[in-house]
Structure formats: C-alpha cells, structure tokens
Amino acid sequence: MKIIDKTPFQTEKGEISVLDRVQGTLKYGFSWYPELEVQKNIIDQLNRALEKGFVLIRNLQLPGSEITEPIILIGQGGIHVVYVTHLRGYYEAKGDQWNVVGSNGRPQPAQNNLMRVAAGLAKALDRYLQFQKISIPIQVDPILIAADPGMHIDSMRPVVRVYHSDAIKQFAAWLLQARPVFTTEQVYDLADRIVTPRPKSEPPLQVVPPPAAPEAASIPTADNPAERAHAIFNASEQAQPVNPSDVSFALQDESSQPQSSLQELRESSPAQPLPKPAAKKRGISPMQWGMLGFIVLVEFCILAGFGYLIFFNK
Numbered sequence: 001m002k003i004i005d006k007t008p009f010q011t012e013k014g015e016i017s018v019l020d021r022v023q024g025t026l027k028y029g030f031s032w033y034p035e036l037e038v039q040k041n042i043i044d045q046l047n048r049a050l051e052k053g054f055v056l057i058r059n060l061q062l063p064g065s066e067i068t069e070p071i072i073l074i075g076q077g078g079i080h081v082v083y084v085t086h087l088r089g090y091y092e093a094k095g096d097q098w099n100v101v102g103s104n105g106r107p108q109p110a111q112n113n114l115m116r117v118a119a120g121l122a123k124a125l126d127r128y129l130q131f132q133k134i135s136i137p138i139q140v141d142p143i144l145i146a147a148d149p150g151m152h153i154d155s156m157r158p159v160v161r162v163y164h165s166d167a168i169k170q171f172a173a174w175l176l177q178a179r180p181v182f183t184t185e186q187v188y189d190l191a192d193r194i195v196t197p198r199p200k201s202e203p204p205l206q207v208v209p210p211p212a213a214p215e216a217a218s219i220p221t222a223d224n225p226a227e228r229a230h231a232i233f234n235a236s237e238q239a240q241p242v243n244p245s246d247v248s249f250a251l252q253d254e255s256s257q258p259q260s261s262l263q264e265l266r267e268s269s270p271a272q273p274l275p276k277p278a279a280k281k282r283g284i285s286p287m288q289w290g291m292l293g294f295i296v297l298v299e300f301c302i303l304a305g306f307g308y309l310i311f312f313n314k
Helices: 018-028 032-049 114-131 165-177 184-195 214-218 225-238 286-312
Strands: 002-005 055-061 068-075 078-085 089-094 097-101 107-109 141-146 151-156 161-163
Touching: 002 184, 018 032, 018 286, 032 055, 032 068, 032 078, 032 165, 055 184, 068 114, 068 184, 078 114, 089 114, 097 114, 114 141, 114 184, 141 151, 141 165, 161 165
Parallel strands: 002 055, 078 141, 089 151, 141 161
Antiparallel strands: 055 068, 068 078, 089 097, 097 107
C-alpha cells in the first residue's frame, strides 16, 4: 500500500519534536497529538493487510479550504474517509445520532457527534472532487474506527461504518472483497489528483468503472458502495451542514469542548479559502495554558532525567 503522509509539524522520519508538539496543540487542539498516535497504529495494521492497489493519504488539508481529511483510503472498491478516534467509554451509534452512555446506563447526546463528523468529512471530499471536475461512479464512504480497546460502540443502522479496534482485519478483508469500481491505474491517478489539483484549463476527469460480471451486476447487496453511500448522504443532508472547525482532525476531547453548531460549507471554489469569522475568534484559556505548561514540565523532567543518567552515572 502506498502511503502519502501530509501530517503537519512532522519530520521526514515521522517524528514530532516537543516544540512542534506544543505548536500543533496550540493550533489544532489537545486531541491533535493523541489522534496522530492512534492513527499510526491503525495505518500500520492496514499496511500489513493491504498490498498493491491501495493508496492511503494521511492528514491532507484540502487545497483552498480549512478542512483536513484524517485518512483518505483509495482502493479498487472505492474512496473511503477514515476518522480514527482516541476516545474511550461506552457510546451508541444510531442512524446519525451519537450518544454517550453514562454510569447509570442511560444514553445522552455526546458533545461531539462523531457520526456527523465522519459523514461531513466524506461529504467535504465528495464536494472537493466535484470542484476539481473529477467524476466518479460512487460517493465517498465514511468510516469511524475506535482505536482504543476501552471504547465500546453499540451500533444500530449507523450512517457511518463503525469498527472497533479488534476488527481492523475484518475491515481490511471487506476492502479486499469489495466489487471493483476503479482500475489500479485509476486509483493512483485519483490519489495524485487529490493531493495535487490540476489547473482549471485541464479537461474534467470521467472515471468509468470496469465491466462487472453479469451475476454480480444482477444481485443487489447490502454492502453495495453506491447504495450505501446514497443512504449515508441522504441522512447527512437531513443533519446539520458541514463546518471546517467541526470536521478537522483536531477535534477537542469530549470533556473539554462544548457542542458547536454546524454551519453551511461556504466554498464557491476550492481555490477560495473559507473566511474566518472574527467574532468567533477566541484566545487560549487559562486552563489550556495550564495544560500546556504541564506538558512542557513533563518533557523537561524527562530530558533532565536523561541528562542526569548520562553525565552523573559514568
């Protein structure tokens, strides 16, 4: 599997220094670094299971927008946006609803609706492809993966495919067995066009699926990507529209960020950035400064300990 890593504040070796970690946390939020760590684990598992014919694009900020797609996975079976959460606890995924189950066993709406976040990320990529005049036979499929074994999700007809941490092999097997809608050449061409947009003067790209076997074409299946995508985006249209601040991979933790209202994605062209409303601009709270100070203090203590071992225990 080919991996294209666009993660900010990261070296070529995939490392993030203490200073860059602080800067990334200030820019994207406190969930930024934990989500990067769990992404690595999931990507390593997928890389072992998926071989040629797949391209994974990590943490790509869509050109001309403020939306960052955490994982774009392209294979012969379609295009998937994978959102990996580091949260733990008990949750319910029912339709487009996302509920947290308390200690009393009663579900209540979670502060961040991960169903709408994952569906919004897929819709944003689907619109981006339309802006780039890329026509594909199916819509982008949203995936939610719970990376922490301590997270349990009770699913009931969710609008997003949901996988637990111990089901990555099943997810990879589903990808490998999916009905082909792209050729291998089209997979690599799509990945290249997503990462590097073409000029407007270039003619549109019309992706034509390879011919299907007669028996496969005549038998409808529940996992048909086109049928499922149609249901997903019908549900997401009824939900609140997409806001870049809600679908970025820098979501705040459930306990630290209040629920924000989703607003309409106001992009008229992928070359025109979304305006930032000045009225909603907020500084860093004292609590955030305190947590940053704690992170820096811990890193300093670790470095001081190594220094003591090196210079005083010779």
